[in-house]
Amino acid sequence: MTRHLLRLMWNRKRRNVLLCIEMFFSFVVVAAIAIMAVNYASNWFQGIGYRIADVWNVETVPPGRTDLGEFPEGTGRTFGDIVAAVRTLPGVQAVAAVAIAPYSNSEARTGIGLKDGRRPQISLNGASDDLPTVLNLEIVEGRWFGPRDASETEYPIIINQRLARDVFGDGGAAGHLLPEVPPPLETQSPQRPWRPQRVVGVVREFRKGGEFETPRNYMIGRIDLSQEQFGNNLLVRTAPNMRADFEEQLQKTAQSVAREWSLSVRRLEDDRRVSNGLYLALLLVPGVIAVFVLLMVGLGLMGVLWQNVTERTREFGLRRAAGASVDAVRRQVLVELLVLTSFAIVPGVLIGLQFPVLPIPDYVVPGRVIIAGVAVSAVTIYLLVLACGWYPSRMATAIRPAEALHYE
Amino acid sequence: MAARCTDVLRHYVLLSFKVFSRRKFFTAISIFGISFTLMVLMVATAMLDHAFGPGKPELKGERILVLGNARVSGPHLIINGRPGYALLDRYARNLPGAERISFATGDPDTSVPVFVNDRKIEPVLKKTDADFWQVFDFEFVEGRPFNQAEFEGGRRVAVINRSTRGQLFGDGPALGRQVELAGARFDVIGVVEDVSLFRVEPFSDIWVPYTTEASTAYRTQLLGNWTAIALARDQAGKEQLHDEFNSRMTRAELPEGANLIVAPFETRFEWLARSGPFSDSNDPESQAWRFALLLVIVAALFTVIPIVNLVNLNVSRILERSSEIGVRKSFGAPALTLVGQFVVENVLLTLIGGLLGLALSSVTLRAINASTLIPYSQFTVNLRVFGYALLLSLLFGFISGVYPAWLMSRLHPVDALKGAMK
Numbered sequence: 001m002t003r004h005l006l007r008l009m010w011n012r013k014r015r016n017v018l019l020c021i022e023m024f025f026s027f028v029v030v031a032a033i034a035i036m037a038v039n040y041a042s043n044w045f046q047g048i049g050y051r052i053a054d055v056w057n058v059e060t061v062p063p064g065r066t067d068l069g070e071f072p073e074g075t076g077r078t079f080g081d082i083v084a085a086v087r088t089l090p091g092v093q094a095v096a097a098v099a100i101a102p103y104s105n106s107e108a109r110t111g112i113g114l115k116d117g118r119r120p121q122i123s124l125n126g127a128s129d130d131l132p133t134v135l136n137l138e139i140v141e142g143r144w145f146g147p148r149d150a151s152e153t154e155y156p157i158i159i160n161q162r163l164a165r166d167v168f169g170d171g172g173a174a175g176h177l178l179p180e181v182p183p184p185l186e187t188q189s190p191q192r193p194w195r196p197q198r199v200v201g202v203v204r205e206f207r208k209g210g211e212f213e214t215p216r217n218y219m220i221g222r223i224d225l226s227q228e229q230f231g232n233n234l235l236v237r238t239a240p241n242m243r244a245d246f247e248e249q250l251q252k253t254a255q256s257v258a259r260e261w262s263l264s265v266r267r268l269e270d271d272r273r274v275s276n277g278l279y280l281a282l283l284l285v286p287g288v289i290a291v292f293v294l295l296m297v298g299l300g301l302m303g304v305l306w307q308n309v310t311e312r313t314r315e316f317g318l319r320r321a322a323g324a325s326v327d328a329v330r331r332q333v334l335v336e337l338l339v340l341t342s343f344a345i346v347p348g349v350l351i352g353l354q355f356p357v358l359p360i361p362d363y364v365v366p367g368r369v370i371i372a373g374v375a376v377s378a379v380t381i382y383l384l385v386l387a388c389g390w391y392p393s394r395m396a397t398a399i400r401p402a403e404a405l406h407y408e
Numbered sequence: 409m410a411a412r413c414t415d416v417l418r419h420y421v422l423l424s425f426k427v428f429s430r431r432k433f434f435t436a437i438s439i440f441g442i443s444f445t446l447m448v449l450m451v452a453t454a455m456l457d458h459a460f461g462p463g464k465p466e467l468k469g470e471r472i473l474v475l476g477n478a479r480v481s482g483p484h485l486i487i488n489g490r491p492g493y494a495l496l497d498r499y500a501r502n503l504p505g506a507e508r509i510s511f512a513t514g515d516p517d518t519s520v521p522v523f524v525n526d527r528k529i530e531p532v533l534k535k536t537d538a539d540f541w542q543v544f545d546f547e548f549v550e551g552r553p554f555n556q557a558e559f560e561g562g563r564r565v566a567v568i569n570r571s572t573r574g575q576l577f578g579d580g581p582a583l584g585r586q587v588e589l590a591g592a593r594f595d596v597i598g599v600v601e602d603v604s605l606f607r608v609e610p611f612s613d614i615w616v617p618y619t620t621e622a623s624t625a626y627r628t629q630l631l632g633n634w635t636a637i638a639l640a641r642d643q644a645g646k647e648q649l650h651d652e653f654n655s656r657m658t659r660a661e662l663p664e665g666a667n668l669i670v671a672p673f674e675t676r677f678e679w680l681a682r683s684g685p686f687s688d689s690n691d692p693e694s695q696a697w698r699f700a701l702l703l704v705i706v707a708a709l710f711t712v713i714p715i716v717n718l719v720n721l722n723v724s725r726i727l728e729r730s731s732e733i734g735v736r737k738s739f740g741a742p743a744l745t746l747v748g749q750f751v752v753e754n755v756l757l758t759l760i761g762g763l764l765g766l767a768l769s770s771v772t773l774r775a776i777n778a779s780t781l782i783p784y785s786q787f788t789v790n791l792r793v794f795g796y797a798l799l800l801s802l803l804f805g806f807i808s809g810v811y812p813a814w815l816m817s818r819l820h821p822v823d824a825l826k827g828a829m830k
Contacts, residue, residue, distance in 0.1 A: 015723055022716040029713065063623040072625070248523050255591060260623045262590065264521065264530070292444050293713055299437040300717040306433075307724035 009336060016340055019304065023344035026297050027381050031352055033290050034380070035373030036283050039365050040212050042372075049160070049205030050102065050135035052268035054242070057101050058086070058234040058254055061262040076228035081257045083225060083234060089253055091239045091246065094133040097223050097231025099126035102135070103210050103271040104233075105278075113181040120166055121361055122217045125208060127158075128225050132203075134237045142174025142201035145222045155197045156222050163217040164202045173199045197221075210272060212279035216363035235268070294380075298388050305392040309333065313399060320401035333393040334386065341385045345378050352377075417752065424753040431725070435757070438721055442761025442804065443768060445714040449707065449800055450769035451776075454793045456703075458785065459606040460677050461792060465544040466607060468639060471507075472543065473646055474609055475500060475636040475653070476514060477683045478671035480663065481690065488683075490514040491671055492632030499656045500636045505648030507639045510543045512536035512609065513618070514635040520589050520614070524576055531572045531613030533589065535621060543639045544610045549573075551583050551598030554617055562619035566594040569602045571784070572613045589614070592622075602784035608676065609637050611784075630663055638673055649673060654692045715808045722754065722812035726819075734821050743817035750816055754809030755802060762801030766794065 009016055060082070062075045079097070087095050100106055108124040131137065132144045140161060149156035157178070164173035178197045206218045223231045236250065251265045309316075316329050352374035356367030428435040462469040478491040496511050503509060512534055519530040541553035546567075554565045566587060573582045573596075582596045594616060603611050626632060640646040650673045660669055672692045674682065681699035726733070733746060766789060773787040789797075 015720075018716060018720050018723065022713060022720060025709075025713045025716065063625045245526055247528055248526065251521055251523075251528075259591065262518075262520075264519065265528075289448055296437075296441040296444060296714060297717055300441060300721050303434055303437050304720045304724045307728060311727060 005332065005336060005339070009339065016343075019301070019340060020344040022297060022300075023341055023381060023385070024348055026294065026384075027345050027348040027377055029290055029293060030380050031348065031374050031377035033283070033287055034376040035365060035370055037287070038373045038376060039214060039369045040279070040283060042366075042369055043214055044211050046207075046215055047205055048102075048207040048211055049203060050137055052102060052135070052272060054238050054240050055134060055268045056236040056238065056247070056250060057266050057268050057271060058082070058236065058250065059101065059264045059266070060232060060234070060254075060258070062230070062258070063260045063262075071230055076230045078258050078261070079230045080225050080228055082254050082261075085253050085257045086234060086236055086250065089246075089249060091242050092236055093239060094130050094237045096130035096134040096235050097126075097128040097225060097233065098131060098235055099223065099232050100208055101233040101235065101271070102208055102268060103275040104208070105275070107208070112178070113183070114167065115179040115181055120163070120217055121363060122163060122219050123208065123363070124219055124221065125206070126221045126223045126231065128223045128231060131220075131235070134235045137206070138204040139201050140204050141172065142199070145200045147226065149200055149222060150224060150227070153195060155195050156200045157197045158201050158203055158220040159199055160203055160206050160218040162205075162215060163219060164199070166217060173202050175199065210275055210279075212276060214363055214365065294384060298384050301385065301388040302391065305333075305337070305389055306395065309392045309396045312396070316396045317399065317401050317403070320397070326397045329397050330393045333396050334389055337385055337389045338382065341382060345381060349374055349378055420749050420752040421756060423749065424756050427725075427729075427753060428757070431728070434721060434725060438718060438757055439761045439764065441714050441717055442758050442801075443764035445711060446758075446762050446765030446797065446801055446804065447768040447772065448710065450765055450789070450793065450797050451772050451787075452707070453796045453800075454769065454773055454787050454789055455606070457790070457793050457796075458604065458787050460675075463607075464601070465546045465603060465610050467545045468543070471640045471642065471646065472609075472675075473638045473640060473650065473673040474676060474679055475638070475671060475673045476608075476679045478631055478669060479690065480631060480666045480669050482666040482668070485665055487631060487666075489631055490633050490635060492629030493626045493634050494628050495630045495660075495671065496634055496636045497627065499660060500638075500653060503638065503649040504652055505640055505645030507641045507645070508539045508542050509639070510537055510539040510637045511618070512540055512635050512637065514633045518633065522576070522587060522589065529572075529575050531568075531575075532611070534612035534615050535618035536615055537618065540615070540637070543637050546600040546603070546610070549599040549601060550581055551596070553598055559617040559619055562617065564592060564594045564620050565597045565617065567598040567600060567615040568596055569600050569613050569784075571602050573599050587614070589616070592620070594620075604785045605783040606785060609635060630669075636673070657692070711804070715804065718754075718808040719811055722750075722808065723815060726750075726812055726816045730819060733816055733819055737819070737821040747810075747813040747817050750813040751806065751809045754813075755805035758801045758805030758808070762797060762804075765801075766797050769797075 060079065062071055062078065083095050083097065086092060100108065109121055110124060111119045111121050113119050129144065129146050132139060137144070141164070144158060145156040154177075159167075159173065167173070167178065168176060176199055178199060180197065182194055203220075205215065206220065207213050207215055208218075223229050225231070234254070238246065247265055247267075251263065254263050254265070255261070316332075319329055319332075320326075352370065355370045466472060475496070476490060478489065478495060480487045493511065500509060500511075513536070518533060520533040522529050522531060538554060538556040538559040546553070549570055551567070553567055554563070558565050566589070568576070568582065568587070576582070576587055577585055582599050585596050586593045587596060588594075605611050626634075638649055640649055653673050657669055657671055662669055668690060670690055670692050672682075672694070674694055675696075677699070678694040678696040681694065681696040736746065770789045773789065776782070777785055777787055
């Protein structure tokens with residue numbers, strides 16, 4: 001029976017190939033969007049590690065940066081003055097400096113050579129001692145860095161749990177040096193010489209990009225405000241429900257200390273809305289287009305199947321006359337369709353499953369997400385095909401055998 | 409002969425409409441697929457046209473080149489970004505072939521907070537010179553641009569756009585009023601129509617002379633946030649200034665630790681290719697063709713599904729009409745005639761779909777404009793976009809009609825009459 005079915009399909013190979021091509025491309029499009037959607041969904045349900053209610057961000061751009069990114073003397077001092085001035089504002093509970101603010105789209109990443117030969121990619125940030133208070137960070141091991149970590153021989157760092165597990169296993173990371181191979185001297189920057197880095201604490205998570213960003217290894221270095229180090233952004237935690245003019249007050253206070261700086265004050269909640277909106281637009285625009293493409297494919301498929309069935313009325317009539325039940329004929333139509341779909345999807349799935357094996361970094365899309373996305377796509381296409389084949393398969397059995405045999 | 413041709417064509421068209429109305433379901437799903445696909449392509453085309461086609465305030469757009477990206481590299485560093493003022497000041501003045509050269513700050517996200525009655529607005533601020541107003545043809549609602557004397561004197565004067573005027577002063581005239589930017593008061597001397605964000609170089613909310621900047625630190629920076637905009641005398645002048653600037657760059661004084669700087673004068677499309685997907689290029693000649701190729705490939709991939717879908721539908725339709733084809737063949741109609749008839753039928757169908765797609769895309773573009781997702785976007789279906797749309801429809805109809813027509817012409821009359829096909 002199976003061989004017979006296959007032969008029937010082989011006899012119509014030219015048209016079946018066209019259908020296969022169409023379904024293959026549909027599968028690819030759906031898979032791409034499903035991977036993205038699954039990734040967003042799985043990211044959304046993991047904690048970002050901080051809370052941003054009642055936090056404001058003062059983004060600073062000091063004047064006179066040199067070509068290689070250095071700041072003129074006094075930049076750090078002025079930055080410290082801004083921090084001090086903002087702290088005195090009524091309603092302000094805590095102020096911290098951070099190099100890359102939450103929900104900003106800049107990203108610093110480096111590969112660190114470990115002694116066991118691995119080279120994990122790590123996203124970097126810098127923060128001052130007050131960041132846990134401002135952002136409600138949860139420290140799961142050790143402590144946040146503070147004045148006693150100032151050292152001429154080591155850099156104190158905070159890492160996230162993911163990186164701690166990756167490097168130290170389950171043995172505990174706090175207090176240990178990162179097992180790092182020092183980079184060759186000539187590649188070290190003269191402004192910031194290499195030093196061993198000591199993990200003083202582990203935070204549960206710090207996902208700078210917010211809810212939709214794929215979790216990744218994270219490392220935070222210390223910005224020492226007492227040493228007049230510059231920190232790019234001020235994060236300001238206030239009492240809840242500040243009055244509307246607080247923003248203007250914050251802006252004017254900061255500007256009065258740093259007249260020539262360009263400062264921009266925003267609620268982190270606004271940054272979150274903009275950033276998440278961008279992430280969503282990246283999914284929704286192609287997503288909506290894909291839904292319409294699928295609708296078009298579905299309708300087209302229905303038309304083609306309808307035509308096929310009409311054309312084969314005599315064949316089905318003959319089967320019915322020879323004693324096949326209504327269900328058997330209907331099953332034949334649907335099984336043929338599913339086999340045909342598999343010819344399109346199996347190669348697609350095989351290609352899709354190669355991706356987790358490829359060295360795609362985990363911070364783009366984790367392998368399990370790709371597998372889930374490919375599966376979602378395959379199921380979607382099968383369901384679509386079944387839905388489109390349902391009505392034509394009923395049509396195939398709607399005519400009585402005697403009529404079908406007479407059919408011209 | 410010509411009369412006969414039109415006669416035949418008219419016959420084909422009449423026949424097509426007969427066929428369309430006979431199979432309404434097929435016609436409807438074909439038209440739905442075609443119009444949706446063409447709508448997406450037309451929206452994309454309209455956006456590209458809006459960003460790169462000529463239009464206000466870039467009426468002389470064909471003679472404009474911009475320098476918006478500088479890449480400095482050395483053994484241990486790569487810095488990719490906008491050029492600084494020092495680079496422009498030292499090397500981009502007095503270029504042969506240029507009629508005017510204007511310097512302006514670059515990134516559209518350099519906004520400045522302005523407080524109006526306890527409410528904060530953040531208009532985008534562009535600092536520029538007097539030549540800027542000669543390179544671009546802004547449409548002034550009231551007032552005038554700042555002139556060379558005001559620019560050189562560092563006078564605190566500002567030109568604002570219509571939307572910002574509304575936010576700052578309501579609907580009334582703004583001339584003679586003042587706006588406070590970063591602690592300094594500026595006199596409003598002109599109001600211009602809004603310019604879309606997609607036109608990166610002219611776009612802003614407020615324009616002021618860069619000589620009003622309090623600090624002069626920017627003058628010594630090789631990299632920063634600046635753009636040079638050159639208006640060439642003619643097409644030959646464009647090449648002349650492009651080549652001359654590149655040759656000056658090879659002799660440029662480099663920052664410590666760097667051994668190469670690449671910063672060419674290019675069109676906006678080439679600039680986008682350089683600062684976006686092909687930013688790793690050290691080649692002063694443009695990589696824009698690769699960018700264009702990428703766009704074409706994406707568009708082709710997008711159209712594969714609808715085309716195969718339409719081909720499938722068409723192949724089915726042929727079989728349904730095999731008896732008609734058989735009759736015509738056995739009465740001696742040559743294969744070419746049948747192919748012609750079918751292709752005309754299909755092109756007609758895509759043209760109907762194309763018209764519908766055009767209407768849909770116009771609605772979509774209007775919705776995007778109204779949503780203010782892209783500041784001051786004025787996406788429209790203009791005559792140029794309509795031309796592209798027509799071309800796209802014809803191409804789409806032709807590609808999706810040829811294969812089924814070829815199949816049809818190969819049908820054996822006897823098989824066709826029996827309604828069978830292998």
